Amino acid sequence: MSRKDTGDIVFRRLMMFFACMILVIVAGILFELTRSSLPSIRKFGFSFLFTSTWDPVFEKFGALPFIYGTLLSSFVALLLAIPIGLGTAIYLAEYSPWWVRNTVSLLVDLLAAIPSVVYGLWGIFVLVPIMRNHVEPFLGKYFGFLPFFQGPQYGVGMISASLILAVMIVPFIISVSREVILAVPQVYKESAYAMGATRWEALISIILSYGRSGIIGGIILALGRAIGETMAVTMIIGNNVKISASLFSPGYTLASVIANEFTEATSDLYLSALVEIGLVLLFVSIFVNVIARILIWSVQQKQLSGMKAKLQAI
Amino acid sequence: MLKKISVILAALGVTATAFAAPMLINGAGATFPYPIYSKWFDVYQSINPDARFNYQSIGSGGGIKQITAGTVDFGASDGPMTDQQLADAPGRLFHIPMVMGAVVAAYNLPGVDKGLKLTPDVVADIFLGKITKWSDPRIVSVNSNRQIPDMPIIVAHRSDGSGTTFIWVDYLSNVSGEWKLKTGKGTSVNWPVGLGGKGNEGVAGIVKQTPGAIGYVELSYAIKNNLPYAFIQNKSGNFIEPTIESTSKAAAGVSIPSDFRVSIVNSPNPEAYPVSGFTWILVYKNQSDPVKGKAIVDFLKWAVHDGQQYADSLLYAPLPEDVVAMIDKKLQEIKY
Numbered sequence: 191m192s193r194k195d196t197g198d199i200v201f202r203r204l205m206m207f208f209a210c211m212i213l214v215i216v217a218g219i220l221f222e223l224t225r226s227s228l229p230s231i232r233k234f235g236f237s238f239l240f241t242s243t244w245d246p247v248f249e250k251f252g253a254l255p256f257i258y259g260t261l262l263s264s265f266v267a268l269l270l271a272i273p274i275g276l277g278t279a280i281y282l283a284e285y286s287p288w289w290v291r292n293t294v295s296l297l298v299d300l301l302a303a304i305p306s307v308v309y310g311l312w313g314i315f316v317l318v319p320i321m322r323n324h325v326e327p328f329l330g331k332y333f334g335f336l337p338f339f340q341g342p343q344y345g346v347g348m349i350s351a352s353l354i355l356a357v358m359i360v361p362f363i364i365s366v367s368r369e370v371i372l373a374v375p376q377v378y379k380e381s382a383y384a385m386g387a388t389r390w391e392a393l394i395s396i397i398l399s400y401g402r403s404g405i406i407g408g409i410i411l412a413l414g415r416a417i418g419e420t421m422a423v424t425m426i427i428g429n430n431v432k433i434s435a436s437l438f439s440p441g442y443t444l445a446s447v448i449a450n451e452f453t454e455a456t457s458d459l460y461l462s463a464l465v466e467i468g469l470v471l472l473f474v475s476i477f478v479n480v481i482a483r484i485l486i487w488s489v490q491q492k493q494l495s496g497m498k499a500k501l502q503a504i
Numbered sequence: 505m506l507k508k509i510s511v512i513l514a515a516l517g518v519t520a521t522a523f524a525a526p527m528l529i530n531g532a533g534a535t536f537p538y539p540i541y542s543k544w545f546d547v548y549q550s551i552n553p554d555a556r557f558n559y560q561s562i563g564s565g566g567g568i569k570q571i572t573a574g575t576v577d578f579g580a581s582d583g584p585m586t587d588q589q590l591a592d593a594p595g596r597l598f599h600i601p602m603v604m605g606a607v608v609a610a611y612n613l614p615g616v617d618k619g620l621k622l623t624p625d626v627v628a629d630i631f632l633g634k635i636t637k638w639s640d641p642r643i644v645s646v647n648s649n650r651q652i653p654d655m656p657i658i659v660a661h662r663s664d665g666s667g668t669t670f671i672w673v674d675y676l677s678n679v680s681g682e683w684k685l686k687t688g689k690g691t692s693v694n695w696p697v698g699l700g701g702k703g704n705e706g707v708a709g710i711v712k713q714t715p716g717a718i719g720y721v722e723l724s725y726a727i728k729n730n731l732p733y734a735f736i737q738n739k740s741g742n743f744i745e746p747t748i749e750s751t752s753k754a755a756a757g758v759s760i761p762s763d764f765r766v767s768i769v770n771s772p773n774p775e776a777y778p779v780s781g782f783t784w785i786l787v788y789k790n791q792s793d794p795v796k797g798k799a800i801v802d803f804l805k806w807a808v809h810d811g812q813q814y815a816d817s818l819l820y821a822p823l824p825e826d827v828v829a830m831i832d833k834k835l836q837e838i839k840y
Contacts, residue, residue: 244694246692246693246694247689247693248694322714342656342658345713425706428700429663429700431694450664450665451663451692453664453665454563454665454691455665455692456565456568456665456690
């Protein structure tokens with residue numbers, strides 16, 4: 191029945207080879223990063239993750255301020271990007287005329303293609319003055335009772351960096367969400383209308399159930415980009431190794447410190463500490479991804495058990 | 505038979521072209537002197553077309569690393585190599601000073617032009633974070649003829665490792681015991697306060713855009729960006745304007761050791777600007793390739809003599825005469 195065609199065998203082996211290459215590359219990256227950061231791992235151990243000093247002169251290194259900066263800027267960026275991204279996607283998929291949808295989609299793709307450095311330049315010359323002269327004074331005046339909006343207003347800092355990151359990751363959320371919403375079968379929407387749902391009730395309930403995993407996939411993709419983003423962030427975040435509750439204060443991210451200090455790192459321990467920062471960044475990305483997937487899985491489990499319970503009740 | 509002949513002919517052809525091609529000499533290192541090195545390579549090309557120079561400005565730290573690893577023919581650095589780094593190198597490395605540069609304190613104070621007078625302890629305390637307002641009596645008392653606005657001081661420094669930083673913190677370590685103890689000197693330090701900008705351009709950008717900011721940049725960047733800069737009090741008590749002349753004076757009269765690894769910050773010369781430094785080219789004493797070795801030495805000799813005329817227009821300070829004489833003697837020690 192199954193003729194052994196050489197073409198088939200070769201094709202299958204070739205595709206398997208490509209898949210294995212990915213594993214090899216990831217393993218290679220992990221191996222090389224660990225090998226180069228061994229001097230630093232041996233010297234600092236786990237305390238590297240909890241120390242706040244970064245002193246190249248006295249050779250005391252710790253990653254905590256950078257981990258804080260990376261996570262804070264990425265999550266604030268997500269907080270800003272998700273409502274805007276989802277809202278735009280829903281509008282494009284459901285409400286907009288075809289010519290608006292196509293034009294805006296094209297512009298969104300262009301936004302995703304703009305290089306990081308260009309975002310950084312735009313940030314320095316346009317965003318930072320606006321933040322320093324208008325937005326931050328406004329936030330400080332009316333919301334200054336919150337610890338997030340206290341302290342001196344430099345213009346550069348965590349909030350500006352988060353804003354730029356939000357602009358950079360919004361296209362990913364929009365593209366993926368739009369595709370997911372467009373892929374919802376018409377019959378679900380019609381069933382919802384038949385039950386008497388209004389337009390927005392129907393959209394929300396369908397999107398939240400049918401499109402959930404796809405949209406969350408897009409959000410995780412966007413989060414991944416935000417965590418690793420280097421150039422734009424390093425130009426806007428102020429590059430100050432400090433942990434502060436205020437969003438106005440400058441900060442530092444894992445990717446930024448590597449970009450800034452790697453070429454000039456003089457001593458071996460300094461270099462190895464920077465490579466260890468790279469390793470930490472890799473693990474932070476993996477960790478966040480894993481947490482997100484566990485979250486999706488647990489929500490799905492709850493949904494499944496909820497449906498089972500309803501079926502049994504019938 | 506025919507195959508063998510054609511292979512031999514091809515090999516001869518390749519070697520012939522190898523002989524005809526100009527020799528390529530590779531260097532890498534500091535970003536600060538890159539403009540003048542480019543100019544020199546360009547001009548030297550017409551003097552000696554056989555030698556072609558290629559320079560990658562990857563930073564002083566990179567320059568030191570690459571010359572130690574032997575991947576380049578010469579390195580370049582704004583900060584001298586430490587004894588440990590010299591010991592790690594496979595051969596004996598020479599530091600040859602090329603030009604001098606000044607690091608200035610540029611600021612953004614509405615209504616205050618260049619020439620704000622700052623004493624060394626004030627500069628150190630600003631960068632330590634102890635002086636936080638421009639209206640501090642220690643600043644106002646020395647500048648009684650100026651109207652200084654009451655604004656918070658926003659410090660700007662380099663986020664990347666840099667020779668400019670090295671010269672600046674070398675000066676701060678020299679004039680402030682607290683700075684020396686707490687922060688120390690290096691191409692990258694643990695800054696007590698301030699915003700970090702990438703490159704001289706980054707710091708100049710922060711200062712230009714942020715009212716109340718003060719940051720350190722190379723003199724050429726301050727001039728090109730029209731940034732006002734401070735006159736810092738030198739060791740003799742005079743407030744000196746950073747210029748090409750006052751930078752060159754920083755080396756005159758300072759005892760220069762024979763290996764040229766000297767810091768000339770806070771120079772005792774009464775007309776010297778206190779935050780000046782050399783930038784060096786790093787070459788091995790024993791050159792493995794005699795042709796390249798001769799080409800490098802000839803270029804260096806030309807650069808410290810005829811090349812110095814190009815320094816002014818590019819806003820670098822030329823080497824003083826006595827230093828050039830010492831360099832000539834040193835260059836004769838290079839064996840190729």
